[in-house]
Amino acid sequence: MEMGFRWDFAYEILPQMLWATLNTIIAAGVGYTIALIVGLFFLLGQRTPSKIVNVINRELVEFIRSTPLLIQLFFVYFVLPQFGIKLSAWLCGMITIGLHFGTYLSEVYRGALEGVSKTQWEACRALNFSTIYTYRRIVLPQAFPIAIPGMGNYLVGIFKDTPLLSTIGVAELFHAATAVGGYNYRYLEPYTMVGIIFLTLSIPAAMWVRNLEKRVNLAQGKVKQ
Amino acid sequence: MSYFAFLAEHGPTLLLGTVTTIKVLVCSAILYVIISMIFGLMRLSKNPAIQGIATVYIEFFRGTSLLVQLFWVYYVLPFFGLSLEAFVAGVVALGMNFGAYGAEIVRAGILAVPKGQWEAAHALNFSPAKRIKRIIIPQIFPIILPPAANLTVELLKATALVALVTVVDLTFEAKQINSITWLSAQCFGTALLIYYIMARFALVPFLRWLEVVAARKVGR
Numbered sequence: 486m487e488m489g490f491r492w493d494f495a496y497e498i499l500p501q502m503l504w505a506t507l508n509t510i511i512a513a514g515v516g517y518t519i520a521l522i523v524g525l526f527f528l529l530g531q532r533t534p535s536k537i538v539n540v541i542n543r544e545l546v547e548f549i550r551s552t553p554l555l556i557q558l559f560f561v562y563f564v565l566p567q568f569g570i571k572l573s574a575w576l577c578g579m580i581t582i583g584l585h586f587g588t589y590l591s592e593v594y595r596g597a598l599e600g601v602s603k604t605q606w607e608a609c610r611a612l613n614f615s616t617i618y619t620y621r622r623i624v625l626p627q628a629f630p631i632a633i634p635g636m637g638n639y640l641v642g643i644f645k646d647t648p649l650l651s652t653i654g655v656a657e658l659f660h661a662a663t664a665v666g667g668y669n670y671r672y673l674e675p676y677t678m679v680g681i682i683f684l685t686l687s688i689p690a691a692m693w694v695r696n697l698e699k700r701v702n703l704a705q706g707k708v709k710q
Numbered sequence: 711m712s713y714f715a716f717l718a719e720h721g722p723t724l725l726l727g728t729v730t731t732i733k734v735l736v737c738s739a740i741l742y743v744i745i746s747m748i749f750g751l752m753r754l755s756k757n758p759a760i761q762g763i764a765t766v767y768i769e770f771f772r773g774t775s776l777l778v779q780l781f782w783v784y785y786v787l788p789f790f791g792l793s794l795e796a797f798v799a800g801v802v803a804l805g806m807n808f809g810a811y812g813a814e815i816v817r818a819g820i821l822a823v824p825k826g827q828w829e830a831a832h833a834l835n836f837s838p839a840k841r842i843k844r845i846i847i848p849q850i851f852p853i854i855l856p857p858a859a860n861l862t863v864e865l866l867k868a869t870a871l872v873a874l875v876t877v878v879d880l881t882f883e884a885k886q887i888n889s890i891t892w893l894s895a896q897c898f899g900t901a902l903l904i905y906y907i908m909a910r911f912a913l914v915p916f917l918r919w920l921e922v923v924a925a926r927k928v929g930r
Binding site: 489547548551552553554555556557559560563564567645646647648649651652659663666672673676677679680683684687688691 | 770777863867881888894898901910
């Protein structure tokens, strides 16, 4: 077998890899959207007055957060069909990523809400605003900027965890690289290209998040040290 | 088959896998702590070359996916004549990846030590090495341990990935049993439970204990 990096081979498989990258981006985008929504539900469970719901919610979040995403993927992918629910690998992957990162995002939301000073609530109470009005006009506009950095970090995090989806057969970038590598008995170029593609996408994204964080801190002027 | 019958038959195999998972965890934790210390300090160096190397390292490992790094170490390094055993490849990839995250924690921890400590050490004519070793490092532990604890729990979860490069750990065993028995709920459910118990009732209490010890050491 020829040693060293073969540029002609890399060039040959480039179109295939770029198409698969599109799938990765779609998977990350869809997974993230689900996670954002799931996070809201976990947040709701955390803030309902019912003690039982609170405890169940907390334990569930704790369980999902402290077990590996990989096995959760297997669990959803292999166990649901046993109960007669047949979902595609894509759907399973999106649901699992949404649930897994939803727990993380609910913590981001919680931190953001707690970051809004208590006196804001008291002032709204004094002005006789309804709870909904208080959330909509006073609390959320202040909490959202605090949540942005955390939300951005988990977008990058989800993006970097999408290769796990290849283990249940979702045809994303890493899956394509493994397939191409297996077909040609050369893993050097495909895996290296995956790494480079990830770098070229996630470093600008991370820089953008950092920049956003800086701008938010500046605009808020007080929230963070 | 009842769940107890399942446990009686496959429990020992899963426990054997758990032992491997713990081995991977301990080895990669040691490696990542060492790497984060080295690169965290390098990141704060005044020498632009040293700082540059650390920055490139950290950005590279934080910018790509752990699974890609793992496969690269295991499947691509042999192309360059460096064949690592699956276990070693797994530990190296985990340690290097988490070392990059840890380096940022160490850097932030060192920056969080009050300026006065540096100045006092300077005023007492401590050499730079002694300043770091005797004054700064002992004080960063209470600062870095809480984020490092989170990172270590993430590490425990990430060890599951080494199953994909044929390390026979808990995940690998669960997959194996699944492909024999097709009792997916039982084997993956049990694996999830074991990971949960390890994280919640062993690793986290241990790390909390470390935090308390570190805080006591600096007199807090």
